[in-house]
Amino acid sequence: MTEQMTESTGLVKSLRPYHVWALGVGIVLVGEYMGWNFTIAKGGVLGSLFAMLVAGTMYIMISLCASELGSSTKLAGGPYDWARLFIGPGAAASVGLAVYMEYIALQAADAIVVAFIAQEIWPDLQVFPITLLVIATLTFINYRGVVAALTLNFFMTAIAFLAIIVFFFSGTFGVFEMNPERLFQGALPNGLIGLFAALQFGPWFFLGIEGAAMCAEECKQPSRAVPLGQQAGMITLLVGAAMTLFVCTMLIDSSVPAEGLGVSVYPLFEAAQASGIYLLIALLALGTLLTCLSSANGCVCDSSRSWFALSRDHFVSPWFSSVHPKYQTPYKAVIFTMPIAIAFAFSGYLDQVITFSIVSGLLCYVLIPFSLIRFRKLFPMNSSKVRPFISPLQPWIAWFAMAIAIVIMSTLFWGYRYNLLFALAFYLIAYFYFHNRHKKYIKHFDWGKEMGWPNPSHHDTKE
Amino acid sequence: MNEISQATHTQVVHNIDKEKYAQGLQKDTYLIIGALALLVIIEGYVVYTILSYAGPAVSAGIRGLYILFFLLVIGIETIGYWEVRKSLKQHMYELKYYE
Numbered sequence: 001m002t003e004q005m006t007e008s009t010g011l012v013k014s015l016r017p018y019h020v021w022a023l024g025v026g027i028v029l030v031g032e033y034m035g036w037n038f039t040i041a042k043g044g045v046l047g048s049l050f051a052m053l054v055a056g057t058m059y060i061m062i063s064l065c066a067s068e069l070g071s072s073t074k075l076a077g078g079p080y081d082w083a084r085l086f087i088g089p090g091a092a093a094s095v096g097l098a099v100y101m102e103y104i105a106l107q108a109a110d111a112i113v114v115a116f117i118a119q120e121i122w123p124d125l126q127v128f129p130i131t132l133l134v135i136a137t138l139t140f141i142n143y144r145g146v147v148a149a150l151t152l153n154f155f156m157t158a159i160a161f162l163a164i165i166v167f168f169f170s171g172t173f174g175v176f177e178m179n180p181e182r183l184f185q186g187a188l189p190n191g192l193i194g195l196f197a198a199l200q201f202g203p204w205f206f207l208g209i210e211g212a213a214m215c216a217e218e219c220k221q222p223s224r225a226v227p228l229g230q231q232a233g234m235i236t237l238l239v240g241a242a243m244t245l246f247v248c249t250m251l252i253d254s255s256v257p258a259e260g261l262g263v264s265v266y267p268l269f270e271a272a273q274a275s276g277i278y279l280l281i282a283l284l285a286l287g288t289l290l291t292c293l294s295s296a297n298g299c300v301c302d303s304s305r306s307w308f309a310l311s312r313d314h315f316v317s318p319w320f321s322s323v324h325p326k327y328q329t330p331y332k333a334v335i336f337t338m339p340i341a342i343a344f345a346f347s348g349y350l351d352q353v354i355t356f357s358i359v360s361g362l363l364c365y366v367l368i369p370f371s372l373i374r375f376r377k378l379f380p381m382n383s384s385k386v387r388p389f390i391s392p393l394q395p396w397i398a399w400f401a402m403a404i405a406i407v408i409m410s411t412l413f414w415g416y417r418y419n420l421l422f423a424l425a426f427y428l429i430a431y432f433y434f435h436n437r438h439k440k441y442i443k444h445f446d447w448g449k450e451m452g453w454p455n456p457s458h459h460d461t462k463e
Numbered sequence: 464m465n466e467i468s469q470a471t472h473t474q475v476v477h478n479i480d481k482e483k484y485a486q487g488l489q490k491d492t493y494l495i496i497g498a499l500a501l502l503v504i505i506e507g508y509v510v511y512t513i514l515s516y517a518g519p520a521v522s523a524g525i526r527g528l529y530i531l532f533f534l535l536v537i538g539i540e541t542i543g544y545w546e547v548r549k550s551l552k553q554h555m556y557e558l559k560y561y562e
Contacts, residue, residue, distance in 0.1 A: 238540070
């Protein structure tokens with residue numbers, strides 16, 4: 001593969017659209033193998049379908065915003081850099097930290113699940129050392145190079161997605177018996193309140209797809225790779241979510257919220273077991289394992305890029321912004337993901353860790369569309385240099401996405417109010433801390449030099 | 464200024480293999496159309512089947528909400544992905560997408 005180097009301290013530019021797809025889908029697909037089924041526990045089959053459609057609508061709009069912002073800015077920090085350029089330093093640092101926490105918490109959760117799966121297969125193994133081994137191995141792969149890490153993700157994700165497709169079509173074409181009566185039996189066990197309570201777990205189907213744009217700085221042609229790969233990823237997840245919901249609700253009982261599908265740990269794998277076809281059971285078991293690994297792998301990539309970007313702008317120590325002379329990776333930021341992920345993994349509160357990840361993500365989903373609105377206001381011109389991809393229906397879909405994100409966040413009050421309040425307080429403190437810290441490094445921002453763009457419409461150039 | 468950029472654009476167009484670019488765009492177009500077709504068929508089938516079995520559990524007004532969000536998913540994604548194709552076609556020579 002031809003690898004074009006930017007400058008001695010820059011990241012290598014070698015990624016293609018399929019790497020963007022692999023990064024985005026790789027992180028998220030795990031949510032379709034497990035976790036999404038909590039929507040069933042809250043709102044039954046109809047609650048889950050509603051959560052999937054509402055969250056899907058929000059994520060499509062977020063991913064379109066991210067595609068435009070990513071292909072325009074071409075920076076590794078993703079949501080952090082968009083907030084830094086178009087909103088301000090306090091919001092930028094909060095978003096950068098939220099992205100970091102979102103992915104690192106998810107990585108920890110993934111590593112624990114891989115260890116549990118390994119223990120189920122080989123009961124003599126201990127969860128603790130396996131979790132450590134998974135985190136250390138993925139950190140090493142990401143340290144060695146982004147192309148290798150994301151090519152690996154591509155294959156793992158492709159196999160896991162293929163497993164869902166094979167399972168869905170096997171059921172649809174009658175390879176095993178489906179039970180459509182279960183759709184009505186488990187339709188709405190908690191009434192209309194359950195329909196809206198289910199929304200809080202809707203993001204599980206798509207959580208993290210915005211991270212696909214975070215490899216823009218390492219793409220060969222970011223203005224082609226980011227929108228093409230990210231939208232392909234979004235469609236993959238929409239299709240995967242629909243197929244997963246369909247086969248699982250047909251095969252596993254969901255009439256009692258506290259039993260069956262609503263509390264299943266590995267719903268797709270259990271649905272495969274219910275089908276009774278050995279080949280499908282093996283395929284979905286493999287898919288469950290691979291999707292956890294690819295999610296953790298993508299999370300190392302994205303969280304390290306966010307930390308690298310924070311460091312590059314002095315929000316955290318600039319020591320982390322070094323690029324490896326041989327592998328062109330932000331190796332110190334990559335290595336630093338390891339102790340934090342281990343700390344999360346051994347906190348002993350897996351559900352709390354995951355909820356913190358969701359709240360962090362939702363905070364980003366308010367600020368990403370807001371960054372786009374500000375970007376459109378500051379740079380209304382549609383030249384290929386500033387905006388090679390123009391997201392449609394703006395700013396309406398940006399406002400709509402923010403509204404849905406706030407509604408979903410508010411549904412966390414049903415059951416997770418302290419987590420929500422803690423997370424919001426955490427990011428509020430972070431906002432003021434980083435805002436004050438950034439004052440020391442305040443400088444005149446030269447759009448031409450930094451971005452190659454003309455000055456913004458009202459030329460407010462203080463960063 | 465416009466004339467200069469036009470001249471540069473023409474020069475770029477002359478220096479590239481147009482057939483290779485047409486093939487590259489065609490492949491991307493097939494990917495976009497295929498993905499959108501898959502989305503409409505699978506999403507439509509699943510939403511229709513679930514609503515036809517479980518839909519009677521809720522009022523017609525709530526069922527309308529499902530249809531609204533289903534149309535939003537399909538509509539926004541279709542428009543969005545087609546805009547991606549438009550941007551590929553518009554900038555492919557200038558930004559050398561298929562080198």
